[in-house]
Amino acid sequence: MSSTFDLLAFDADDTLWHNESRYQAAKSEFVHLMSSFQPPERASALLDEIELRNLSLYGYGMKSFTLSMIETALALSDGKISGAEINAILGIARRVLTAPVELFPKVAETIAQLAKQYELMLITKGDASEQEQKINRSGIGHYFRSIEIVHDKTVTTYRNILAKYHLSPDRFVMIGNSLRSDILPVVQLGAMAIYIPHENTWAHELEHDGKLAADSYYQLDCFEQLPDFLNRLQDSFSLTQPPTTLLAE
Amino acid sequence: MSSTFDLLAFDADDTLWHNESRYQAAKSEFVHLMSSFQPPERASALLDEIELRNLSLYGYGMKSFTLSMIETALALSDGKISGAEINAILGIARRVLTAPVELFPKVAETIAQLAKQYELMLITKGDASEQEQKINRSGIGHYFRSIEIVHDKTVTTYRNILAKYHLSPDRFVMIGNSLRSDILPVVQLGAMAIYIPHENTWAHELEHDGKLAADSYYQLDCFEQLPDFLNRLQDSFSLTQPPTTLLAE
Numbered sequence: 001m002s003s004t005f006d007l008l009a010f011d012a013d014d015t016l017w018h019n020e021s022r023y024q025a026a027k028s029e030f031v032h033l034m035s036s037f038q039p040p041e042r043a044s045a046l047l048d049e050i051e052l053r054n055l056s057l058y059g060y061g062m063k064s065f066t067l068s069m070i071e072t073a074l075a076l077s078d079g080k081i082s083g084a085e086i087n088a089i090l091g092i093a094r095r096v097l098t099a100p101v102e103l104f105p106k107v108a109e110t111i112a113q114l115a116k117q118y119e120l121m122l123i124t125k126g127d128a129s130e131q132e133q134k135i136n137r138s139g140i141g142h143y144f145r146s147i148e149i150v151h152d153k154t155v156t157t158y159r160n161i162l163a164k165y166h167l168s169p170d171r172f173v174m175i176g177n178s179l180r181s182d183i184l185p186v187v188q189l190g191a192m193a194i195y196i197p198h199e200n201t202w203a204h205e206l207e208h209d210g211k212l213a214a215d216s217y218y219q220l221d222c223f224e225q226l227p228d229f230l231n232r233l234q235d236s237f238s239l240t241q242p243p244t245t246l247l248a249e
Numbered sequence: 250m251s252s253t254f255d256l257l258a259f260d261a262d263d264t265l266w267h268n269e270s271r272y273q274a275a276k277s278e279f280v281h282l283m284s285s286f287q288p289p290e291r292a293s294a295l296l297d298e299i300e301l302r303n304l305s306l307y308g309y310g311m312k313s314f315t316l317s318m319i320e321t322a323l324a325l326s327d328g329k330i331s332g333a334e335i336n337a338i339l340g341i342a343r344r345v346l347t348a349p350v351e352l353f354p355k356v357a358e359t360i361a362q363l364a365k366q367y368e369l370m371l372i373t374k375g376d377a378s379e380q381e382q383k384i385n386r387s388g389i390g391h392y393f394r395s396i397e398i399v400h401d402k403t404v405t406t407y408r409n410i411l412a413k414y415h416l417s418p419d420r421f422v423m424i425g426n427s428l429r430s431d432i433l434p435v436v437q438l439g440a441m442a443i444y445i446p447h448e449n450t451w452a453h454e455l456e457h458d459g460k461l462a463a464d465s466y467y468q469l470d471c472f473e474q475l476p477d478f479l480n481r482l483q484d485s486f487s488l489t490q491p492p493t494t495l496l497a498e
Contacts, residue, residue: 010329057346059378063312070319079332083323086335090320097306129308132400145415151381163394176395
C-alpha cells in the first residue's frame, strides 16, 4: 500500500528534545543572581515582559534571551549592576549554548523507525546557528531529508514550505508540541497536525487567537505512540473513513 | 533561445545592500564609548579578536556582535564597566537592528530587470530573524523565488541547496562579494561564480585557504553590469566558446 502522506514534518524544540527546561534553568540562575536587587517574582516577571517585548526586534533563541537578561538586569538594579554580574549572565548563555542536546525518551528509536517508512522533514523556529548546532549534536539530524529553520511559524510559512517542496496540504503531516506554531497554522491550511503536548512548553506557545476545534487535530501522549498511530491513520484513510473516527477511540 | 542557467543566486549583505559599514559604524561608537578605559586601537583589536573567537558559539549577526561588544567592554574595563555603558551598547544594537536597509546603487532596477529573464534566489548567511527583517524591509524581496538563510556557506551548503532544488552545478550562477563564502565553494562545486568586490567587505570574508585561480570565476566592478554580462555569457555559451574567452576582454 502506498503511503497516505508524502512527508512527516517535525518540530524540534520540546518535541524531539528538551529546550524550554534549559531556558527555565537559565532563568532560575538569573533570578538568583538578581536577588540582591529585587525579589524573585519581580525579576522573573520583568524578564518575561522584556523578552516578549524584544521578540520582534531580536527574534527567538538564547542570544536574544541573553540580551533580554542584560536589559532586565539593568532595569532591576537601576543601572547599578556590576561587571561581575554581567559576566555571570554571559556565563549562563555560554553554558546553555554548549550543553549537550537531550532527546526525549524513545525519540531516537522512533525517528529511526519512521525514517524507514516515510520521508521526514524538520521545521524549526529560531536562531539558525543555534538550531543547526542542536541538530548536529542531536545525533538524529541525518534522518531528516530536509531541514527548514524559520523565523516564525505562520500559515504563510507553511504555505511557502509546501510550495517549495511541491507538497499538497492533504498529504502533509506536522507533529509538534505548540498549538500556536505547529498545530493551528497547519490545520488552517487544511493539512494534518499531531499535537504531542509537553509539560514544559513555553506559555507563549500555548496561546493562540484562532479557533481550534478539538476534532481538527490529533493528540498523542508521547512520541513513541507515533508509528502505531500513523499506521492506524493510514488504514483509516485507505478505508475512506473520515479521520474523526480515530479520535473517538 | 533558452537560458544557459536555470537560476541566478545572490548573496545579500554587501552584495545587494550595505552591511559591513553598519558594523563599522557600530564599532566606532563602541570604541568611542570605551575611550575612558583603553585607547581606540586596543578596543578595536580586542573586539575583533573576541568576535572571531565567539563565531562558532554565537554565529553571525548583530546580536552575536552585541554580546561580543559586552564581553569586550568587561575585559577592557577590567570589570569596571557601568550600567550606563552597558545600556549604551544595547542602544547601538537597537539602532543597527531597526535602521532602514540601504540598497547599493542600481540594485533595485537591476534585480527587477533580471527577474524578468531569470529565476532568482537569495542565499544569505547569518541570523535568520535579522536577515528576514532586512529582506522584508529591502523592498526587493518579492523578486526572489526562493530564499535560503544558512549558518555558513561551505561546499556542503551549496551542494545541499542544489540537491534540494534539483539544480545542476553547470546551470547555477552565484553572485556575491565574498571570495570565501560566495565564490570559492561555488567554484569548487563546478558551478559559475561572479565576484563583485565591495570596498567594505569584512576582512574575514576575503580570507580563504583554497586555491582560487583568477580564471575560475568572473569579476565585475559594479552591480549594474550584470544584465549585459549575463547576456554576453549566454551568447558565448551558445557559440560553445569556453567561458575564459570572456575574461580576456
